[in-house]
Amino acid sequence: MTPKNKAPKSAHKTSDGSNSSHTDSNSNFKEPYVNTNTKKLNTSNLTMKPLNKQQRAALASETVTQIKHNCKVDAAKLKKHSDPSALPASTKLAARLNCGFGQQRSVAALNTAFDITAGGYNVFAVGANGLGKRTFITQYLCNKSHKQALLKDWIYCYNFSSPSSPLAIALKPGTATKLASELIHIWQQLTLALRQLDSIQHDKHSQTKDREDLAQQINSTAEQTLAPYFLELFEAYNSNPKLLGYLKLLQQDLISNAQLVLQATDLRFTPTHNQQIPDRYNINIISSVGSKPSSEYDLKQTQHHTPDGAPIIFEPNPSHSNLLGKINQTLQAGCTLSNHMMIQPGALHKANGGFLIIEASHISEYPEAWHGLKLALRTAKLSPVEVSHNTALGDNLLTPEPIPLENKVILLGESELYDQYAEQDGEFLSLFKIRADFHEEVVRSTDNEIEMVAKMADIIAKYKLKHFDSSAQATVLEFLSLLSEDQNKLSLHIDSLIQVMLEADRLATRDNADLVSYLQAKQALKDISYRSSYLKELYLQEITDGQQLISTSGSAIGQINALTIIDYADSEFGMPALLTAVVQHSIGSGDILDIERDVELGGSLHAKGMLIMNSYLRALFSPYHPLNFTASLAFEQSYAHIDGDSATLAEACALLSALAEVPISQALGITGSMNQLGRVQAVGGINSKVSGFFDACSHQGLTGNQGVILPYANISQLMLRDDIIEAVNANQFHIYGVKSLSEALTILADMPVDTTNKKGRYHKASLFGKIIKNLKKWEEQLNPPEELDEPQPADEPASKETKASRRDE
Numbered sequence: 127m128t129p130k131n132k133a134p135k136s137a138h139k140t141s142d143g144s145n146s147s148h149t150d151s152n153s154n155f156k157e158p159y160v161n162t163n164t165k166k167l168n169t170s171n172l173t174m175k176p177l178n179k180q181q182r183a184a185l186a187s188e189t190v191t192q193i194k195h196n197c198k199v200d201a202a203k204l205k206k207h208s209d210p211s212a213l214p215a216s217t218k219l220a221a222r223l224n225c226g227f228g229q230q231r232s233v234a235a236l237n238t239a240f241d242i243t244a245g246g247y248n249v250f251a252v253g254a255n256g257l258g259k260r261t262f263i264t265q266y267l268c269n270k271s272h273k274q275a276l277l278k279d280w281i282y283c284y285n286f287s288s289p290s291s292p293l294a295i296a297l298k299p300g301t302a303t304k305l306a307s308e309l310i311h312i313w314q315q316l317t318l319a320l321r322q323l324d325s326i327q328h329d330k331h332s333q334t335k336d337r338e339d340l341a342q343q344i345n346s347t348a349e350q351t352l353a354p355y356f357l358e359l360f361e362a363y364n365s366n367p368k369l370l371g372y373l374k375l376l377q378q379d380l381i382s383n384a385q386l387v388l389q390a391t392d393l394r395f396t397p398t399h400n401q402q403i404p405d406r407y408n409i410n411i412i413s414s415v416g417s418k419p420s421s422e423y424d425l426k427q428t429q430h431h432t433p434d435g436a437p438i439i440f441e442p443n444p445s446h447s448n449l450l451g452k453i454n455q456t457l458q459a460g461c462t463l464s465n466h467m468m469i470q471p472g473a474l475h476k477a478n479g480g481f482l483i484i485e486a487s488h489i490s491e492y493p494e495a496w497h498g499l500k501l502a503l504r505t506a507k508l509s510p511v512e513v514s515h516n517t518a519l520g521d522n523l524l525t526p527e528p529i530p531l532e533n534k535v536i537l538l539g540e541s542e543l544y545d546q547y548a549e550q551d552g553e554f555l556s557l558f559k560i561r562a563d564f565h566e567e568v569v570r571s572t573d574n575e576i577e578m579v580a581k582m583a584d585i586i587a588k589y590k591l592k593h594f595d596s597s598a599q600a601t602v603l604e605f606l607s608l609l610s611e612d613q614n615k616l617s618l619h620i621d622s623l624i625q626v627m628l629e630a631d632r633l634a635t636r637d638n639a640d641l642v643s644y645l646q647a648k649q650a651l652k653d654i655s656y657r658s659s660y661l662k663e664l665y666l667q668e669i670t671d672g673q674q675l676i677s678t679s680g681s682a683i684g685q686i687n688a689l690t691i692i693d694y695a696d697s698e699f700g701m702p703a704l705l706t707a708v709v710q711h712s713i714g715s716g717d718i719l720d721i722e723r724d725v726e727l728g729g730s731l732h733a734k735g736m737l738i739m740n741s742y743l744r745a746l747f748s749p750y751h752p753l754n755f756t757a758s759l760a761f762e763q764s765y766a767h768i769d770g771d772s773a774t775l776a777e778a779c780a781l782l783s784a785l786a787e788v789p790i791s792q793a794l795g796i797t798g799s800m801n802q803l804g805r806v807q808a809v810g811g812i813n814s815k816v817s818g819f820f821d822a823c824s825h826q827g828l829t830g831n832q833g834v835i836l837p838y839a840n841i842s843q844l845m846l847r848d849d850i851i852e853a854v855n856a857n858q859f860h861i862y863g864v865k866s867l868s869e870a871l872t873i874l875a876d877m878p879v880d881t882t883n884k885k886g887r888y889h890k891a892s893l894f895g896k897i898i899k900n901l902k903k904w905e906e907q908l909n910p911p912e913e914l915d916e917p918q919p920a921d922e923p924a925s926k927e928t929k930a931s932r933r934d935e
Contacts (some may be wrong), residue, residue: 186878186891193872197838199861201854204846206613208600212572213579216641217593220576220583225269227577228568228618229262235562236266240534243275245506246559248535250486252544253564258620259538260483262564264430264438267481271434275532277479281305282410282466282526286375292410292466294527295369299415299435305363306409309376312355313403316380319351320344320388341385348384352377376407405467412471412529413437413478429476437480441473444484446495449473450502451510453524464524469510474502477533486539486547499535503557506531567610567617575603578616585624591631597644602626605651608813608845626650662699662818665692669702670825674763676702677792678823678832684708684784686874688761688776689797689815689834690768700811700818702795704762705773707780709755711904716744716753718781721760722768729769738771739778741802742867746894751901754908757781772809774800775837779871786896790874794862795819796835804867808839813846820850820859828853833860835870 214220226233232251239249251259279302282292297305323344356377363369380387386395397404415435430438441448451472455464473482489496502508507528537558544561547554568574579599586593594602605626609617617623627642629650634642668674676687687702720736722728728736736759747753759777761768775798783790797815799807809815816834823832841863853859864870871879871893879893888895 182889182891186881186889189878189881190872190876193869194862197835197862197864197869197873199841199844199863201851203841204844204851204854204861205604205848206570206607206845208575208603210596210600213575213596213599215596217579217583217586217599220580223580223584224577225266227581228565228574232262232562232564233266235560236263239560239562245503246556248503248537248558249560249562250537250539250544250547250558251562251564252539252541254540254566254619256619256621257564257566258618259564260440260485261620263483263536263538264440267432267436267438268430269433271432271436275479277415277435279303279414280412280475280478280529282412282469283372284376284406284408284466286379289465290524292469292524292526293368293372294412294529295366295372297363297366297369302409302411302414305359306411308355308359309407309409310402312352313407315355316348316351316384317387319347320384323347324388344384344388345381348381348387352380380407405465408467410467410469412469412475415479432480437477438483439473439477439480440483442485442488444473444489444495444499445492446498447472449484449489449492449495450498450508451475453510453526466524466526469524469526471510474499474508474531474533475510475529478508478529479532481534481536483536483538486537486543489537490543500553500557502531503535504553565618567612567615570603570607570612570614570616574616578603578606581620582623582627585620585627589624589628589631591627592634592640592642594627594630594642594647595644598630598642598647601644601647601651602630604845611810611813611845612843613845614842625654629653658697659699661692661694661697662701662821665699665701666821666825669822675704676822678702678819678826679829680792681789682792683787683789684780685792686776686780686783686790687792687795687819688773689795689819690761690773691811691814698811698814700814700816702819702822703764705759705776705780706762707757707759707777707784709757709781709784711755711900712908714754714756716740716748717756718743719756719758721758722764727764727766727768731769731771732773735771735774735799736777738802739774739781739800742778742800742804743781745802746804747897747901750898751905754901754904755785757784770809771799772797772811774798775806775835775867775870778867779874782871782893782897783875785900786875786893787900788875788877788893788896790871791831791876793823793829793831794833794835794874795822796870796874798835798837798840798864798870800867806837806839806864806866806870808837808843812836812840812843816844816846816861817850820847820853823859828858830858831860832858833862835862835864835873838863838865 232253236249239247251263253259277299279297279299281295281297281302283295285291285293356373359373360370363373383395386392390396394406395404401408415437428440428442432438446452447470449472451474452470453464454468454470455462456468457463473484489499505528508531509528510526535558547558568578582594582599582602585591602623603616606616606619606623607613609619609622626647630642630646633646633649637646639646665674669676678687684707686705688705689700690703692699692701718736718740720728720733722732744753759781761773776796778800779790779796795815797809797812799809801807816836819832819834823829844861850859854861862870862873864873868879875893877893878889878891881889881892883889888898890896890899
């Protein structure tokens with residue numbers, strides 16, 4: 127007869143044709159995963175002599191002690207320190223910053239985009255907010271020549287043949303301002319000559335002269351006055367046919383309308399109160415390249431230049447008019463008027479021939495601007511405004527000549543926004559062919575620590591801060607590892623780095639220190655943490671006052687301290703949550719009720735973790751006995767949405783404790799994901815979770831038995847606070863890293879979990895053995911065995927077999 131707690135032999139055939147049977151806790155899996163200590167114990171059972179009850183208890187205690195010892199994390203592994211002696215004595219001695227530090231992938235993408243002049247090779251820079259994408263790209267362009275086209279000045283001027291269609295003319299870089307000054311000078315000389323002529327005619331009392339003769343004299347004077355000046359212009363701009371054509375028409379118009387210029391009664395030929403020349407003869411400078419643009423990066427500027435003069439423009443508010451320009455209007459005698467001087471350039475005009483940087487999240491707020499930008503990139507032409515935006519002008523509607531668009535547009539955004547554009551906009555991928563991914567972290571090597579110190583020196587120069595000594599540098603580097611949640615990596619989140627440095631500089635200034643030291647850097651980090659810990663203090667006070675039923679001492683059946691992350695806006699911290707499991711035996715078939723999910727407080731990832739745990743338990747015990755219970759799991763006093771699978775391990779431990787009716791420690795907090803094989807997987811927020819449980823224990827008093835059970839894979843991510851490490855060194859707090867559910871339960875229950883004898887049965891004293899015993903008991907309670915009519919006397923061989931079986935247990 128097959129024992130209830132022994133796996134039935136399977137008729138499954140192996141690859142060589144032989145029968146195979148599985149008698150371990152993972153009988154449904156090809157490669158069962160158990161801890162090494164259990165394997166050692168199982169091997170020893172093959173050769174050991176029969177043990178009495180006391181010896182079995184001693185062996186079980188030894189097994190538990192061995193697992194605890196192997197899983198306990200040494201204090202030296204709880205944080206990785208930076209060596210100040212390997213760093214510069216001061217950031218003043220730091221090496222020059224490598225422009226591409228930490229972002230080699232994005233630099234390669236930018237080079238590809240900027241080296242190709244074909245359409246569509248614009249860039250979407252992908253990365254989390256705070257990485258400094260705009261600063262990085264701007265500095266990169268300021269230090270490396272990437273000219274998109276021959277740089278030009280662009281002007282709009284009056285179209286004498288079609289006044290409603292202003293002409294767009296390209297000039298050599300830096301000549302637009304000069305041309306405007308020359309035209310003003312010509313106008314001043316013309317008006318001066320005409321006034322002198324008018325004064326002479328007045329003195330001679332020549333009112334009787336024929337008006338036609340006077341007009342001819344005025345025109346002749348204008349022609350003589352203008353000739354030498356325009357001759358100089360023709361010689362200076364003889365390589366620009368379009369400009370020459372305009373200048374010739376301008377000269378002719380000035381001569382033919384010289385009388386109106388002299389009379390100064392027609393508004394078309396009269397400067398307004400704030401102008402030196404009438405709009406008719408003026409030019410509107412749309413974009414102009416400075417003669418010696420500065421390529422030095424300035425934090426407060428939105429406009430920079432590459433070393434060869436190409437403009438780098440950042441548009442903080444990409445509305446339609448700010449991006450594409452607009453045409454202003456004026457009222458004269460009740461009429462709406464406009465001309466080429468009222469054309470206002472946008473950021474695309476200013477960045478023509480260079481680079482335009484826009485936050486993708488900002489332009490998404492202006493759908494019309496986004497459509498206008500796509501049209502400009504698709505047609506490679508730039509008009510100040512679409513016709514639909516200018517209908518208020520009525521008959522005075524302007525249709526300026528488009529300007530060729532020769533620049534690169536760089537959008538900045540997070541990966542979710544990139545995916546949204548790619549999925550919802552069919553033109554997006556054809557217009558932004560280059561995705562530049564920005565890394566959020568870099569390997570924490572000695573060379574990269576030196577590079578990060580150079581980055582700190584660069585920030586110090588820009589913000590004019592005090593320099594940091596080597597101890598302060600080491601403190602900041604350790605903080606960057608904490609941000610990245612990994613001992614072997616450094617975060618590239620520049621905003622957080624700048625914040626710490628600014629606050630440390632403030633403290634050093636207050637202390638009249640020449641250099642920022644370890645003390646100021648540490649205090650700055652404490653200040654930042656203190657400002658964001660108000661909600662955390664409220665939670666801890668509720669635990670202390672008994673409002674939150676969290677116990678950090680003793681033991682209990684079916685309840686456990688699951689470690690969670692509480693996230694409110696800019697405040698994120700870890701805190702224990704009471705997780706309870708209740709079992710109703712003799713009802714159901716192993717169903718597990720997820721209360722959080724049923725009341726729609728649990729997310730899909732949380733539900734996935736529950737299903738994985740359920741699957742694991744079915745595979746674990748169904749080969750031994752039918753599952754004849756119904757269980758429910760709930761986070762007590764939880765009224766917010768819960769998601770994630772980091773509580774799967776805690777849920778499994780609480781449920782197994784309830785099934786075995788074995789108490790587990792309340793002095794230990796636990797976190798970890800779990801797969802269907804019972805293996806423990808890494809989770810996020812590990813440092814916040816450990817810190818949160820340590821603070822909860824500290825508020826209730828450290829007993830020396832408290833600690834945290836976490837996935838072994840998370841050990842390399844620990845960057846714990848100094849006070850936690852001190853408590854670990856003093857044996858007041860303990861950290862355990864586990865690889866399997868069995869190891870976690872062994873530590874929690876302080877008893878063997880899945881030890882088996884040589885016949886493959888779980889020991890009755892093990893936790894799994896107790897569960898199988900309970901399953902059998904519940905089955906007998908539900909279906910009691912029928913009494914036999916005549917009792918069968920036990921024969922001698924059967925008695926011996928029973929004794930042998932007991933010895934094996």
